[in-house]
Amino acid sequence: MSQAHTKRDRLALITETIAAHRKHDRDRVVFETDTARLEYADRTIAIDVSDGARERLDAVLASFPVFKIEQPATRTAPTGTVHIAAIADPKHTADFIERIFRDVYQHGPGYELRV
Template sequence: MTRFEADTSRERRKLFADAVVAHRNRGSAFLTIEADRDPDLDGEDAPGPWVQFSDKTFNMDVTDEELDRLKDLLSSFPEFRIDQLESPEEAEGTNVRITARSDANRLAGFADEVFQAVYGRAEDYRAWVVAI
């Protein structure tokens, strides 16, 4: 493991929270978190899932099934809400923007839950903070 990757829930949430704090302190455009690619879930040549956070907004791409799971997950995060859904005709999914006004730990918990509940990653999935 490096400082920018983690594979347990506790380590991932700490990593994600630290990344949110660094993003805010630096005033960077966004931070990006990626999860391991899983050929059984993502398809043979597809990249692993990613989540971006900027200012007070999460951004992610989802399939129709993943969107349903995301909406279910949001019931556990009532302070977060979907602001925009965009489904271009040439794309096979939906880009979702979620307003999320909260502290770094709550944002980190949400990101971790997205990878597990929405994208179907196992409890021990590995994630990286790839951009801050």
Template sequence: MTRFDASDPTGRQKLFADAVTAHRERGSAFLTVEAELTDAEQARADDLADEAADEADPSDAGDDTTPPQVPWVQFAEQTVNLDCTDAELDRLKNLLAAFPEFRIDQLETPEEAEGTNVRITARADANRLAGFVERVFLTVYERPDDYRAWVVQL
């Protein structure tokens, strides 16, 4: 595999399918794909970083001091793994209706976390997995059509 990012739908679909194929051929532990923050999320992250640098006591900052998290999807063997907020989990459950060969196996919500870790059994070929990952980023994580995705672990 020679290319590790893409920002158009066709390119991302090929990137994801190639990454799944490479992961399987190499027998690597897992594959991780991340999507860049949206412009609004990046601006919020920058503002929070600036505020943190200016604050003597970070506890004096407003209630919303958690920086936006980079959306990610992992794949290992036949399992897709991702973290979701409650709203994202609802969107994921709706999305799974279009992918009957994918099913939620485990939901874990640690007390110290603000979301839920979801493990999905996915018995599918590389192209079907690629289509699912694309839809997760577009539908669950609400990325814009021109979002950039990166294969960060293979």
């Protein structure tokens, strides 16, 4: 398991992990903290959200127009798992994932990310 504590290190870890995932065609990758997790697989990000987190996710999605919710049913679901199409390069995807942990899950700047 790899981990990172600074934004720079987290972005590098996410970017490298996604690039390796794509190169080796792995099943899925789990990015997690003590209180939150998301899965990346086949250019899709799956995250679990509550009502408040869903509203924060919508705000992050507005800042990253290349990332779109994949399933129409999840657009109106107040809670549950949301699947987001991540058809972007690993660096851009890393920026998006960092924002999910910071803005959606409301982690502070020094949070520990594990892969």
